[in-house]
Amino acid sequence: MCIVPTRTVRATDPTCLLAGKIELTATNGDKYGVSKGATYMGPAYASATAVGTLPVLIKGNISHAADSTWTIRVFNKDNTCFKDTTVTVKALVKDATVSVANGFPVCRVNGTAYTIKFTKSPAGAVVTAKNVATGAAIPVTGDSVANIASTVAKVRLIVTNGVCKDSVDVSAPVCDKPVGSIGDLIWKDTNDNGLQDLPTEKGVSGVKVNLYAASGGTKTGSILQTKTTGTDGLYLFTGLLAGDYIVEIDKTSLKDTCAITTKQNIPGDDTKDSDFNPTSGLSQVVTLNPVFIPTTAAEILATNNLTVDAGLVKVCIVPTRTVVATNPTCLLAGKIELTATNAVSAKARLTQGQRTPVRRQ
Ligand SMILES: [Ca+2]
Numbered sequence: 001m002c003i004v005p006t007r008t009v010r011a012t013d014p015t016c017l018l019a020g021k022i023e024l025t026a027t028n029g030d031k032y033g034v035s036k037g038a039t040y041m042g043p044a045y046a047s048a049t050a051v052g053t054l055p056v057l058i059k060g061n062i063s064h065a066a067d068s069t070w071t072i073r074v075f076n077k078d079n080t081c082f083k084d085t086t087v088t089v090k091a092l093v094k095d096a097t098v099s100v101a102n103g104f105p106v107c108r109v110n111g112t113a114y115t116i117k118f119t120k121s122p123a124g125a126v127v128t129a130k131n132v133a134t135g136a137a138i139p140v141t142g143d144s145v146a147n148i149a150s151t152v153a154k155v156r157l158i159v160t161n162g163v164c165k166d167s168v169d170v171s172a173p174v175c176d177k178p179v180g181s182i183g184d185l186i187w188k189d190t191n192d193n194g195l196q197d198l199p200t201e202k203g204v205s206g207v208k209v210n211l212y213a214a215s216g217g218t219k220t221g222s223i224l225q226t227k228t229t230g231t232d233g234l235y236l237f238t239g240l241l242a243g244d245y246i247v248e249i250d251k252t253s254l255k256d257t258c259a260i261t262t263k264q265n266i267p268g269d270d271t272k273d274s275d276f277n278p279t280s281g282l283s284q285v286v287t288l289n290p291v292f293i294p295t296t297a298a299e300i301l302a303t304n305n306l307t308v309d310a311g312l313v314k315v316c317i318v319p320t321r322t323v324v325a326t327n328p329t330c331l332l333a334g335k336i337e338l339t340a341t342n343a344v345s346a347k348a349r350l351t352q353g354q355r356t357p358v359r360r361q
Pocket residue numbers: 189190191192193194195196197201
């Protein structure tokens with residue numbers, strides 16, 4: 001005897017993000033089959049699927065592309081005892097997608113804007129763009145968001161197709177931050193006035209300078225960069241992000257008996273004075289706050305500070321020496337010898353039996 005199955009079939013239309021599906025939510029049948037179309041063409045009872053725990057997902061992943069009609073047959077213990085249900089799942093506008101076509105923007109040259117190219121789907125979808133930080137709209141032309149200002153760190157591309165929306169955020173690379181430099185002259189301050197008297201006074205080559213980050217007014221961490229002055233006496237640290245720095249002169253690299261002038265920071269013109277402490281070899285803290293295109297004097301100094309200079313003077317170190325006098329003997333004449341000194345060269349002379357000290361030449 002056939003007890004015709006009762007059944008409740010639920011059809012869910014696809015959305016922008018989810019595919020459509022058909023579920024069996026209640027029945028007294030024990031098996032079911034499904035086929036596409038208004039007439040059941042699916043398996044017979046023997047090959048049909050056991051109902052199992054309700055609700056049962058009969059069909060998932062139903063496409064957005066077009067309306068589709070499905071017939072579900074629920075059996076009750078026999079191939080001839082069944083009930084069919086036909087449902088239609090409606091098509092919906094396709095999901096909209098957008099993606100960056102030219103990869104994420106490459107490093108920009110200082111001061112230039114960048115362009116994002118994109119692809120979208122479906123063809124009729126509309127793409128808009130905005131600055132994520134401010135919400136301000138950015139014009140879209142064709143498949144590009146062109147000439148994005150370098151001050152915009154992140155762009156959101158929004159694609160709309162009917163009720164369907166999608167978006168992607170595109171970041172500008174960090175290497176687009178403006179960078180600056182610190183320099184630039186180590187010179188021989190021959191008149192020891194703490195000022196560059198150019199062109200009479202010349203640059204000093206072969207002086208090693210180290211760059212450190214500064215924190216709380218003192219150098220911190222390990223050396224960031226090292227440079228050695230050329231024949232013109234110039235040094236330059238480049239590619240520096242905003243921050244505090246200290247320059248150090250490696251005093252062991254100073255030639256002869258050169259030393260850093262004690263006349264530090266003579267007031268008046270920082271482009272001409274000496275900025276290094278003669279004892280520590282350290283400059284004062286140099287603060288950079290670079291901009292892409294410096295125009296004002298303050299911007300130029302905050303971007304490329306070329307006023308960090310050192311005057312070198314040649315100091316006199318009084319020689320130490322030990323002079324030994326040997327009296328004549330029966331066989332040997334008397335003599336005077338220099339047995340110890342820090343002088344590079346020496347000479348002696350005797351006058352009227354009075355010995356003059358050996359002195360530095
Ligand atoms: Ca001078």
